[in-house]
Amino acid sequence: MKNTGYYTIAILLILLTACNTPKESKKEFQLFEKGTKIENSNFTGTAWLNMLAAPDSLNTMYAGLVTFEPAAHTNWHSHPAGQILIVTQGEGYYQEEGKPKRILRIGETIKCLPNIKHWHGAAPNSEFAHIAISSRDKGPAQWFKPVLDEEYNGI
Structure with missing residues (x-):
């Protein structure tokens, strides 16, 4: 039963792939709802969280959809077990400490x-x-x- 999280993630990825609309389409398809507005000081701007798979006593893995308004972003942070990001909408940024900021687009994955x-x-x-x-x-x-304004605005 410990692998149920892996099956959940695999199913989510299959659904995302199967339900993606062509990039030429002007209307974006939204597979999941935005969820609940995030109300903490770890974000700049407005963001929402839809917890797709919460951790439990059998599986410590979790998956959540995070939706950011334009210019909204996280603070600097780290994950002891690492993190995978799968871009599902829009254009965004990712930066590791000491490295240049990267532009992210739909379909890209970050480890x-x-x-x-x-x-x-x-x-x-x-x-x-x-x-x-x-x-x-x-x-x-x-x-x-x-994140400092200079870090967010730097290329």
Whole structure:
């Protein structure tokens, strides 16, 4: 039963692939609802969380859809077990500490290594969403300072 999280993630990925609309389409298809507005100091701007698969006593893995309004983003943070991000909507950014910021688009996947400080969020003129997958078996995310304007705006 410990592998049920892997099956859940595999099913989610199959649904995302099967339900993706062509890039030429002007109307975006939204597979999941935005969820609940995030009300904490770990984000700049407005973001929502739809927990797709919560951890439990049998499986410490979780998957959540995070949707960011334009320019909204996380603070610097790290995950003891690492994190996978699967971009599902819009254009956004990802940056690891000490490395250049990357532009992210629909269909891209990021593998954040364990304990690597990073941030991610929406570009200034685009709503942005990704599925975040991680595990709590090594502990919760560690949150740090907000992203400076120079870091967010730098290319």
